[in-house]
Amino acid sequence: MSTEITHDTAHDEHDHHGPAKGLMRWVTTTNHKDIGTLYLWLSFIMLLYGGAMAMVIRLELFQPGLQFVEPHFFNQMTTMHGLVMVFGAIMPAFVGLANWLVPMMIGAPDMALPRMNNWSFWILPFAFAILASTSFMEGGGPAFGWTFYAPLSTTYGPDSTDFFIFAVHLMGISSVMGSINIIATILNMRAPGMTLMKMPLFVWTWLITAYLLIAVMPVLAGAVTMMLTDRHFGTSFFDAAGGGDPVMFQHIFWFFGHPEVYIMILPAFGVISAIVPTFARKPLFGYSSMVYASASIAILSFMVWAHHMFTTGMPVAGELYFMYATILISVPTGVKVFNWVTTMWKGSMTFETPMLFALGFIVMFTIGGFSGLMLGVAPVDTQYHDTYFVVAHFHYVLVTGALYSIIAAFYYWVPKWTGHMYDETLGKIHFWWSTIAVNVLFFPQHFVGLAGMPRRIPDYSLQFAEFNQISSIGGFAFGLAQIFFLYIVIKTIKGGVKATDKVWEGATGLEFEELPSPPPYHSFTQAPQVK
């Protein structure tokens, strides 16, 4: 019995070691691709769940008057829609993409902590089951907005608030474990030669995002824990009657909440930075400035939180500081947009579906950025604050920003993942349908917001009727477009034209250059040499 033989046997076993069969494969898997797939499906289901609630909202707002739902139920819809979309749809989708892509991009066989990876995922279905179950409880689910300001969520919250708190804790634990895993993978599992400044931008932006997550998720956990003790154990963190401070809640919440919006957009920047060069057939312009811009955005994101609170009566000095810091963020964000545009400049561009979604992202995210700059100007923000102008702003950056980048990433990498090309015609229909619908949906919301319509109201005065009707029609069309997307996803997984290993003419990176389509169950059992 020589070492030689053992080696060969072990090696053979390794190569033929595929996924287990049946349902247990998914429950017990420690494979980054399987877990990535699970995350992506969870996020799709949550997108449809949160989307269904958005449809209820748009239905009630289709015309003035209370026709379909009661105000209390309406508030539950806006709250759950926000929570589900932020924590259920956007964040898990990016974690799913990270799981699939980070090991392949840095030349690793899997994530650094595969068993914890399994746990990070499987916490989430339970967290969302708990959150969703609150809707059926006496008194209804959370109805205080996804920002759950005290004291509306503490003294005045429904009984189900405790379940909401528990669900948020679970999501936080999942996020923190996922982030530490990603950090450990990126810092410690890179193939020889893969220096930090050679990493694809998606890996870079995720590394930065993971640091944002481990810094702010515990703050969110702290906030909900204080809520819990305020509700049941006699503390008064946020209760003015007991010497606490309701505004303190907002400071703590937004210390989490503002980096959170960058958590949802930084990986999107990484996706766009991968797609644009491929279809412009030209290297990304200003790679290192992109890395520095991402890091600056992340650092600044910790210093601007109170721009969500310009009407809470902060001291003027505080308002001035938060205004300056906030508008300063548009500098590194602008650098990113300029770099993408310059990457296209004098390229040789083609317009496959991923590129269409990426271009849609750049245009519409920038529109969201413009309204963001307007909102950052403190004195005028007092008039925009808590209106539909804000709703329009964050849906431009989250739907046509974050969500568009996720859809773009799907079209871009799905041929690599499955070995099948998606149907290009259907993809293009999906893009144009979504893009027209989403603008019909959200653009008029700028107008009603400026004209004076507050957000989170179940009914409105008659002067807002026309634009709300238009917006609702756009909403229904956008919802349908994503059902169509579901069809495209299933169709692509089931079959399609065989994808080449490189997939795209201009594709670069280890996942396209070193791995077949689809890649083996374990990507790189032998570390590739990165030149």
Added chain:
Amino acid sequence: MQQRQHDEDYFTSVERRRRTWRIVVAHVLIVVTFFVATFLWGKF
């Protein structure tokens, strides 16, 4: 035997595993610090 085989791998060397654990511990400490700091901020 297999264990020894793994030890020689680029990705599964003992040194690399130790480093993974050091990274995990360091980052868990960051998480705990921020969690506790939140309560201090809330004027516990």
Added chain:
Amino acid sequence: MRFTKLTKPGSVFLAGLASLFTMPAVHAEYALNMTESVTPIGRQLYGLHMLVFWICVGIGVVVFGAMAWSIIYHRKSKGAQPANFHESTTVEIIWTIVPLLILIGIAIPATGTLIDLEDAKTDAEITVQVTGIQWKWKYTYVDEDISFVSNLAQSSRDVMKDPIGNENYLLEVDEPLVLPVNKKVRFLFHSDDVIHAWWVPELAVKQDSIPGFINDSWALIEEPGTYRGQCAELCGKDHGFMPIVVEAVSEAEYEQWLVSKKEEAAAAASAAEQEWSMQDLVARGEEVYKANCSACHGVTGAGIPGAFPAMTGSAIINDPDPSAHIDIVVNGKAGTAMASYKGQLNDVDIAAVLTYERNALGNSVGDTIQPVAIKNAR
């Protein structure tokens, strides 16, 4: 009332026809831009808003223009060959510095405006305390000993199923805030329960009203008129139903209004001394209940299980000793959504609503609560 004899399909048809005719009138507003203000600071805000807007348009034209140019001319189908440049420190510095300069250009006027906006104290001539209460506003004229609560008008409540044609739907109140023009009015905001935000776009005032804290803001209204707004911070179930109406009148009219308001208060005080009949109390109590209690406890007294207790069969109400019942309405219940009404309703109104609750909504205790009892309980 003349229509009551119409058959149901007939009245539905008529209502449909009426809405068809009124629709063009109310359906003609496609306001695109920010509401123009009637205060000097509001006009400053509008100017700043337009400045930043046009700067964004300018940047957009450049960025999207460059993008469109590449998309049109640098496409593979036109035979474009890719260049290979991918770095230029000079360019990166330029597009860091230029936006910075633009931002400074925005920050300078914004700073001045913000400082003006936040200076509510200097030269304020009238001070009005605004209290947010789920889901109504209470106005107290600090120097005048006048205080009243402003609720959503019944005319809006009645048509929620089909409000088409209802003028100022959801923007009408039972008692508007009356202010004189050309005087600097300082508002002090606070809340009795959760966080609300008092917002009147034409006055360019939006400020949170927060329990336990006092915020301020100000307005100098230059044109007489009626200005409407709404609560802007989610404050629970009826957040969408607590409008604000400000009547800006000439100084003479304002003085007159102050006098009539004080007479009203005196009349109410003397009414509280009288003995009231059960019938009068129940009749008045029903109105008070609808405006103040029904949002949580339901028009029929059923409440919302798990959130708001039912009135029907309530142990507190049906206790022959009314002291607990009086106490919970007068003082509220700490740690719950049940507010204290001693600052919102006068003695007669509280007595009336208590009597109503005890003898309607499925309860029949059979006694009356007199205003004097409330006065003693305060």
